[in-house]
Amino acid sequence: MVLALALGAGALASAQNQTAPAAGGAPGSGYVGSDVCKTCHVDLWTPFFKNPHYKSIASGKEPPERTGCEGCHGPAQAHVAARGGKTTIPRAFSLMKPKAVMEACLTCHAGNFDKSNIQRSEHTERDITCTNCHSIHHSPTAKFLLAKKQNELCYTCHAAERSQFEMPSRHHVNEGFMQCSDCHNPHGSFAATWSMGVDSHMAEPALGTESPCLKCHMDKRGPFVYEHPSVRVEGCQFCHMPHGSTNAKLLRRPVVMTLCLECHNQGGSGTRNQGVDLQSSIHNLLDPKFQKCTVCHVRIHGSNADAYFLR
Amino acid sequence: MLTRYCLILGICGALQAQQVVAPTPEQVGSPRGETSGDYNITQSFETGYRWNQVFGDVGEYRSDANYGNGIRLLGSSLTVNSKDGHGHWFDEITLTTQGLGNDPYESIMLRVQKNGLYRYDMTWRLSDYYNPGLTVAGGLHLENTTRRLQDHELTLLPQSKVQFHLGYSRDAESGPALSTAQEFDTNGQGYPIFTDVKRQWNEYRAGADATFAGFKLTILRRWDFYKDDTPATSDGVVAAGPTIGNVDLTVVNQFNRSQPVHGSDPGWMGNLFTRKKRWALNARVAYNSGHNDFALDESVLGVSQFGGAASRQIVVGGDAKRPDMADNLSISFFPTDKLTITNHTSLNSDRIDGASSYSEVLTGTNLGLTLYFQFLGIRTVTNSTMLNYRTAKWIGFYGGWNYSDRQVSTTQGETVPAFANSTVNNSYEVTNQIQSAIAGVRLRPAKALTVNFDGEVGRATEPLTPIADNKFHTLGGRADYRLKKLQLSSTYREAYNNNQPISFQYSYSHSRTYSANGSWTPVSWFSIDASYTRLHLDSWSFLAFFGGLGRSTLQASYRSDYLSNIHAGNLGARFAIGRRAEFYAGYSITMDVGDGRAAAVPAGTTNPITALLDSVQTFPLTYESPLARLSVKISPKVRWNAGWQYYDYAEQFGLLGYYQNFHAHTGYTSILWAF
Numbered sequence: 002m003v004l005a006l007a008l009g010a011g012a013l014a015s016a017q018n019q020t021a022p023a024a025g026g027a028p029g030s031g032y033v034g035s036d037v038c039k040t041c042h043v044d045l046w047t048p049f050f051k052n053p054h055y056k057s058i059a060s061g062k063e064p065p066e067r068t069g070c071e072g073c074h075g076p077a078q079a080h081v082a083a084r085g086g087k088t089t090i091p092r093a094f095s096l097m098k099p100k101a102v103m104e105a106c107l108t109c110h111a112g113n114f115d116k117s118n119i120q121r122s123e124h125t126e127r128d129i130t131c132t133n134c135h136s137i138h139h140s141p142t143a144k145f146l147l148a149k150k151q152n153e154l155c156y157t158c159h160a161a162e163r164s165q166f167e168m169p170s171r172h173h174v175n176e177g178f179m180q181c182s183d184c185h186n187p188h189g190s191f192a193a194t195w196s197m198g199v200d201s202h203m204a205e206p207a208l209g210t211e212s213p214c215l216k217c218h219m220d221k222r223g224p225f226v227y228e229h230p231s232v233r234v235e236g237c238q239f240c241h242m243p244h245g246s247t248n249a250k251l252l253r254r255p256v257v258m259t260l261c262l263e264c265h266n267q268g269g270s271g272t273r274n275q276g277v278d279l280q281s282s283i284h285n286l287l288d289p290k291f292q293k294c295t296v297c298h299v300r301i302h303g304s305n306a307d308a309y310f311l312r
Numbered sequence: 313m314l315t316r317y318c319l320i321l322g323i324c325g326a327l328q329a330q331q332v333v334a335p336t337p338e339q340v341g342s343p344r345g346e347t348s349g350d351y352n353i354t355q356s357f358e359t360g361y362r363w364n365q366v367f368g369d370v371g372e373y374r375s376d377a378n379y380g381n382g383i384r385l386l387g388s389s390l391t392v393n394s395k396d397g398h399g400h401w402f403d404e405i406t407l408t409t410q411g412l413g414n415d416p417y418e419s420i421m422l423r424v425q426k427n428g429l430y431r432y433d434m435t436w437r438l439s440d441y442y443n444p445g446l447t448v449a450g451g452l453h454l455e456n457t458t459r460r461l462q463d464h465e466l467t468l469l470p471q472s473k474v475q476f477h478l479g480y481s482r483d484a485e486s487g488p489a490l491s492t493a494q495e496f497d498t499n500g501q502g503y504p505i506f507t508d509v510k511r512q513w514n515e516y517r518a519g520a521d522a523t524f525a526g527f528k529l530t531i532l533r534r535w536d537f538y539k540d541d542t543p544a545t546s547d548g549v550v551a552a553g554p555t556i557g558n559v560d561l562t563v564v565n566q567f568n569r570s571q572p573v574h575g576s577d578p579g580w581m582g583n584l585f586t587r588k589k590r591w592a593l594n595a596r597v598a599y600n601s602g603h604n605d606f607a608l609d610e611s612v613l614g615v616s617q618f619g620g621a622a623s624r625q626i627v628v629g630g631d632a633k634r635p636d637m638a639d640n641l642s643i644s645f646f647p648t649d650k651l652t653i654t655n656h657t658s659l660n661s662d663r664i665d666g667a668s669s670y671s672e673v674l675t676g677t678n679l680g681l682t683l684y685f686q687f688l689g690i691r692t693v694t695n696s697t698m699l700n701y702r703t704a705k706w707i708g709f710y711g712g713w714n715y716s717d718r719q720v721s722t723t724q725g726e727t728v729p730a731f732a733n734s735t736v737n738n739s740y741e742v743t744n745q746i747q748s749a750i751a752g753v754r755l756r757p758a759k760a761l762t763v764n765f766d767g768e769v770g771r772a773t774e775p776l777t778p779i780a781d782n783k784f785h786t787l788g789g790r791a792d793y794r795l796k797k798l799q800l801s802s803t804y805r806e807a808y809n810n811n812q813p814i815s816f817q818y819s820y821s822h823s824r825t826y827s828a829n830g831s832w833t834p835v836s837w838f839s840i841d842a843s844y845t846r847l848h849l850d851s852w853s854f855l856a857f858f859g860g861l862g863r864s865t866l867q868a869s870y871r872s873d874y875l876s877n878i879h880a881g882n883l884g885a886r887f888a889i890g891r892r893a894e895f896y897a898g899y900s901i902t903m904d905v906g907d908g909r910a911a912a913v914p915a916g917t918t919n920p921i922t923a924l925l926d927s928v929q930t931f932p933l934t935y936e937s938p939l940a941r942l943s944v945k946i947s948p949k950v951r952w953n954a955g956w957q958y959y960d961y962a963e964q965f966g967l968l969g970y971y972q973n974f975h976a977h978t979g980y981t982s983i984l985w986a987f
Contacts, residue, residue, distance in 0.1 A: 059397025160827035164845040164880030178417040209598035210638040219513040224634030226666030255931035263853040286859035296502035
């Protein structure tokens with residue numbers, strides 16, 4: 002099937018090869034074609050064949066309003082007639098309102114699945130628009146036309162997260178093993194907004210339905226016969242700081258003892274309407290072996306063999 | 313042109329937040345590349361030698377940094393682009409690598425595409441993970457594993473109205489680890505056991521996008537398979553440790569456990585999207601049907617709690633299922649150019665249903681077979697409506713209302729076939745609601761200056777746990793000032809939660825985050841980047857636990873207080889020395905000053921429980937890392953680089969008697985070249 006699709010696609014592609022790149026628009030439409038633009042904007046045009054947007058020119062099938070320079074900036078006739086000037090460009094992005102910038106980009110990119118939640122993205126709410134993160138003509142990155150390397154780009158605004166990724170216990174983003182977009186969709190995600198006050202709305206669910214942590218931490222995914230309800234119901238961030246922590250294992254507390262006891266104190270409504278279980282009376286907290294709960298409760302994320310996560 | 317290009321590079325350099333000394337970020341060769349036939353090619357390779365010297369706790373160093381000695385391909389980059397967009401087999405190849413040749417963090421990223429025909433993306437990553445587990449498990453949960461991740465995505469006809477997608481992902485973890493097992497005495501120690509981690513997850517995907525009548529339909533089908541075949545053994549005698557109020561002579565002489573888990577989690581997803589002038593719609597349905605089969609076979613020989621010969625055999629088998637579904641519907645309206653209204657409704661449903669049969673023979677006594685089953689259902693419905701209104705060019709408002717309703721239900725059951733009517737069923741159900749309101753304002757008093765304030769206040773009913781959101785509010789603000797050569801920003805965020813459940817106990821947390829950062833490129837040969845963040849958290853929760861010297865009694869009058877007061881800073885400066893050399897110096901520090909106390913347990917504390925809880929109320933430490941890097945241009949296509957990075961980790965008090973302090977020098981020298 003793949004071969005058949007590829008062969009079929011090949012036929013389409015060969016048809017595309019007979020193109021008339023950078024063609025001008027219909028007379029009177031105001032479109033002049035990218036060939037005219039490059040007369041003055043040599044510095045932008047020369048490397049433009051490496052730009053993903055060059056596909057619109059190479060294709061030769063796109064209408065003028067979706068082709069090359071004018072595909073984004075609008076018809077250039079007035080700009081040419083005025084012999085340049087930003088104000089004569091119909092869409093000069095540096096002069097446009099954030100919403101107008103986004104609308105211009107969405108003309109082509111709205112259908113991308115990863116941008117389908119952009120209207121409810123926290124970035125959109127706060128006027129962070131496409132050109133805040135993407136540099137269309139001067140991107141130093143290999144993919145996605147980012148204005149900077151991804152983590153540095155995010156750190157520009159998210160200084161607190163930057164500091165967390167430099168803590169002793171951390172996900173290794175600065176070291177190049179991970180990227181912010183492994184867990185987040187900066188364009189907005191489908192994530193349900195349960196804990197509104199603290200959770201990011203832009204965490205990208207694993208497999209479309211689960212915590213993003215489970216994309217890599219497959220052994221915590223289960224399903225288990227004995228689930229630890231807080232893991233499944235509240236999520237990993239209930240016990241862990243996902244970016245970085247001064248505590249081992251990205252924990253929210255320096256020792257597991259207090260982490261566990263803050264819930265297991267028979268407080269809260271709990272699934273049994275009587276609070277989260279209190280530990281049994283054999284657990285003498287002054288005995289060192291009961292101070293490190295996970296030494297015995299080794300399967301704390303869920304177990305198939307023991308209700309108390311012992312094996 | 314050249315000045316402009318240098319300025320762009322300079323600005324990029326100014327903003328480098330890189331706090332890892334290698335690979336070298338400098339450019340080599342012509343940034344415009346070279347022509348070969350119909351293609352343009354750029355490439356560079358950095359090969360060199362890394363070294364390290366560690367003093368103090370090597371385990372903590374490996375957990376935090378883990379860079380070793382040896383020859384590396386520190387980084388490489390290759391781009392091949394067709395000049396007219398009509399290459400024969402491909403129009404673009406982009407390949408970048410980092411850390412290959414035994415660095416603890418390695419990656420490869422590849423893209424190959426032919427315009428209009430196909431696009432192939434691949435990433436491969438490796439992480440060499442080490443964690444001594446000292447503070448969380450007394451060193452008994454050591455991990456020394458390697459995780460390898462890979463993703464492949466092939467899109468056919470990427471510029472067409474009908475596109476096809478094929479994908480494959482793999483996640484594998486392997487390597488030695490220590491764990492613990494508790495044997496013979498339920499009140500006893502956890503005994504160290506050796507495990508050889510062997511976990512693997514493979515996912516295959518196929519899907520298509522179709523655009524018709526202004527709608528875009530996305531369909532994705534996925535199949536995945538998971539297996540965990542990690543065995544555990546123990547070789548040798550382990551002596552029992554001291555206990556309080558309990559005679560424990562337990563010894564484990566021989567231990568073997570096999571615990572395979574094999575499962576699959578197939579699913580599908582459908583999404584329908586459209587965007588018109590005055591409205592947009594996005595609807596998604598995703599479904600996964602998780603299933604795991606498992607078995608456990610464990611045998612132990614040793615000495616019992618009271619000194620007699622003991623043996624134990626446990627056999628467990630069963631399966632667990634988790635069908636889960638997520639539905640979303642987003643509708644946006646744009647009644648005017650200034651106003652956007654978005655409503656989002658979601659339904660998430662997890663139904664986890666598992667059963668296992670447990671058989672045990674303890675020192676010749678058959679304890680029989682017990683059948684367990686458990687159900688955990690979580691059904692969450694959320695709805696939110698957001699308004700985004702720009703009143704004028706310089707001011708805009710946004711606000712909204714969120715509502716969530718979550719039902720958590722559990723059913724637990726247990727059957728001992730040897731005894732009639734022994735079935736026990738417990739069903740519990742709790743329903744929580746959260747309602748919250750959000751409001752914010754955006755200001756742009758000048759072109760380069762943006763200011764944002766927002767806040768949220770929420771109330772929950774019946775929170776599941778004592779530390780969950782109950783009565784909460786957040787406040788935040790940020791200001792950004794951005795010019796080409798100077799960027800300044802500052803943020804403030806505060807979150808407050810007060811949870812008062814139905815019992816006498818309650819918890820409280822209050823976090824405040826302040827940050828400021830700036831980047832300045834006054835001239836093309838110098839740039840500086842600095843940031844400061846303060847993360848302040850104080851929380852307390854009432855506790856209930858058993859404890860005491862001798863007899864253990866219920867203690868319900870103590871609190872878990874935790875105060876973290878972290879100051880974190882970053883400074884980086886870059887100098888171009890003539891046209892030949894670049895010098896970068898950076899420094900980062902994380903300093904938790906705690907609550908200012910001089911000792912973990914204040915002098916004069918005589919109550920042992922108070923002393924124990926006091927000792928973990930705060931964890932002051934300093935973690936700092938200065939670095940320096942010099943890169944010298946030998947020729948237009950060759951650079952020589954050298955760098956040094958220092959790590960210093962210093963705990964002020966240690967935890968539960970453990971100190972993991974270390975300091976380490978790491979460095980590298982390399983050649984960055986293009987040919």
